[in-house]
Amino acid sequence: MDLSRKLAILADAAKYDASCASSGTTRRDSRDGKGLGSTTGSGICHSYTPDGRCVSLLKLLLTNYCIYDCLYCINRRSSNVPRARFTVDEVVRLTIDFYRRNYIEGLFLSSGIIRTPEYTMEQVIAVAKKLRTEHHFRGYIHLKTIPEASVDLIAEAGRWADRVSINIELPTSVDLERLAPQKNFSAIDGAMGRIRQRIDAAKDEAQFKAPPFAPAGQSTQMIVGATPATDADILSQASSLYQRHRLKRVYYSAFSPIPDASSHLPLVAPPLVREHRLYQADWLLRFYGFEQKELVDPQSPLLDLGVDPKLAWALKNRHLFPVDLNKAPRALLLRVPGLGVRMVDRLVTARRWQALRIQDLARLRVSIKKVGPFVETTDHNPRHYGLDDDNLRARFAPPPEQLSLFTDSAPEASVYSGEL
Numbered sequence: 015m016d017l018s019r020k021l022a023i024l025a026d027a028a029k030y031d032a033s034c035a036s037s038g039t040t041r042r043d044s045r046d047g048k049g050l051g052s053t054t055g056s057g058i059c060h061s062y063t064p065d066g067r068c069v070s071l072l073k074l075l076l077t078n079y080c081i082y083d084c085l086y087c088i089n090r091r092s093s094n095v096p097r098a099r100f101t102v103d104e105v106v107r108l109t110i111d112f113y114r115r116n117y118i119e120g121l122f123l124s125s126g127i128i129r130t131p132e133y134t135m136e137q138v139i140a141v142a143k144k145l146r147t148e149h150h151f152r153g154y155i156h157l158k159t160i161p162e163a164s165v166d167l168i169a170e171a172g173r174w175a176d177r178v179s180i181n182i183e184l185p186t187s188v189d190l191e192r193l194a195p196q197k198n199f200s201a202i203d204g205a206m207g208r209i210r211q212r213i214d215a216a217k218d219e220a221q222f223k224a225p226p227f228a229p230a231g232q233s234t235q236m237i238v239g240a241t242p243a244t245d246a247d248i249l250s251q252a253s254s255l256y257q258r259h260r261l262k263r264v265y266y267s268a269f270s271p272i273p274d275a276s277s278h279l280p281l282v283a284p285p286l287v288r289e290h291r292l293y294q295a296d297w298l299l300r301f302y303g304f305e306q307k308e309l310v311d312p313q314s315p316l317l318d319l320g321v322d323p324k325l326a327w328a329l330k331n332r333h334l335f336p337v338d339l340n341k342a343p344r345a346l347l348l349r350v351p352g353l354g355v356r357m358v359d360r361l362v363t364a365r366r367w368q369a370l371r372i373q374d375l376a377r378l379r380v381s382i383k384k385v386g387p388f389v390e391t392t393d394h395n396p397r398h399y400g401l402d403d404d405n406l407r408a409r410f411a412p413p414p415e416q417l418s419l420f421t422d423s424a425p426e427a428s429v430y431s432g433e434l
């Protein structure tokens with residue numbers, strides 16, 4: 015099989031791995047003339063699959079042969095798909111060629127499991143090692159690791175890769191047992207724990223010039239919608255992983271129905287907006303001080319698909335608003351819909367020097383329509399503008415309306431009816 019055919023098969027097979035960010039790693043480049051590549055410059059080439067996933071052009075599987083039979087996976091042993099396998103040298107050559115053409119920012123390499131987890135891991139590591147040692151490649155490398163592989167092999171992977179990851183796949187051990195009986199929840203969790211220890215140890219020993227270990231940390235991926243697991247289950251697992259193993263990212267991947275699927279799987283994909291809402295909620299957990307139980311709980315275990323989770327929380331907690339933009343603590347400002355972390359920091363700095371007015375928000379390009387009902391300033395009180403009523407949700411997410419061909423569409427209803 016020629017290389018371009020292999021590339022077509024194995025790049026396509028890798029598109030279900032939703033992790034192509036290279037943030038958070040150490041800054042390296044080769045502008046000093048030594049080596050090749052950079053983790054900081056441009057040259058990132060992403061493409062979007064028709065179902066909205068962001069895929070890096072050189073996101074590859076080493077092979078899509080696999081001895082496992084995870085029911086949700088298109089590459090499972092019993093799947094009837096064309097198979098291919100790269101050699102280590104082929105992946106190295108492709109990476110260098112693509113990098114030189116500025117198509118990619120680095121390599122994301124995963125693999126189906128061939129022969130044994132150990133053997134597979136050795137092959138994946140060989141690619142990264144060759145890139146680093148023989149080609150002095152300084153670009154970003156993300157390696158998928160296999161939890162059943164030995165501790166030494168996982169340590170070796172972290173030595174050459176910027177980021178390592180182990181897919182937890184499903185939010186609960188019951189789900190995993192049902193859909194991927196050859197995988198083991200506690201083995202995955204244990205391997206993540208060991209990676210975390212290695213990362214911590216490498217940071218502690220950095221001053222002694224010890225070799226780095228996965229400086230961009232570890233990440234994982236969960237499939238959404240393949241089982242009845244709720245958003246509460248998913249976010250609870252994500253929250254636990256962030257706390258216990260200090261993961262850099264949890265990626266959420268909406269389940270895509272696959273050909274010849276098992277009867278255990280749903281026939282239709284979940285709405286992509288569910289994946290989007292989970293990412294938004296995940297952001298709130300990591301950067302905005304929210305706890306999982308504030309966003310979803312046993313009584314309402316699903317995120318509101320109609321509005322983003324921060325707005326949904328604010329609408330449920332109207333009694334906490336409006337907050338005084340000039341006096342509220344930073345933690346409360348972070349909970350105002352429409353204010354991001356950077357904007358909150360700018361506002362906290364600015365209000366030291368002068369009282370903030372609503373016009374200042376407009377000047378900072380903050381959406382008054384979104385923020386107006388939730389803040390007060392010296393010249394703005396949402397009560398005066400009727401923005402404190404109970405119908406805010408309808409204003410932010412009006413029910414869809416089928417327009418007639420012959421009537422003008424109604425102008426967008428403005429939440430803010432007063433003068434600015």
Ligand code: SF4
Nearest residue numbers: 080082084087090126
């Ligand atoms: S081990 Fe990975 S590649 Fe193999 S069937 Fe399971 S999910 Fe697919």
